Amino acid sequence: ETGVTQSPTHLIKTRGQQVTLRCSSQSGHNTVSWYQQALGQGPQFIFQYYREEENGRGNFPPRFSGLQFPNYSSELNVNALELDDSALYLCASSLGGTAEAFFGQGTRLTVV
């Protein structure tokens, strides 16, 4: 049974660009959620996908969007990057209806 994997591990982008981060959920998990962790802070909930539909969203602007695919893998897209988007982006998967979420290692995004 494989765990949650994220790619890439590190990324540097220029302000105004767009970025796509990827996540493969743990085998058998149908729910994926994304979090942003700024330096020295706790993770903040961006949104959640269940069976390819967004079913929960935190306080993030629409330029943060996502997708979930039939195999339950997921993408996080961020448009019009700002310097404050520099953070560790964490993906977590879970089995819908249960409370426990398993996290990937994260993608470190730096916006310059």
Add this chain to the structure above:
Amino acid sequence: AQSVTQLDSQVPVFEEAPVELRCNYSSSVSVYLFWYVQYPNQGLQLLLKYLSGSTLVESINGFEAEFNKSQTSFHLRKPSVHISDTAEYFCAVRPLRGADGLTFGKGTHLIIQP
């Protein structure tokens, strides 16, 4: 909405001494409670969780946490710490119902001194 307060940003403690990391939460609905640990440059690992039942929960590596509903607290304790316990610890809550994600505290950096 939910909020989580971790009262200490840093806790230094000597090796083999006991430690308590404090966590208080606020929520208008019933929640699940969690402690996660994050080692440098890594993701989050679930340390322990309270879903229901006994208010004292334990992890396999000697940590325990007690849910206190009246004080809305979920403090983490370990009777004897090791160098390998040096890490960032996050308390988190999630509503029993709905699609809200986890709400995390700002974290407590546990520093083990030899």
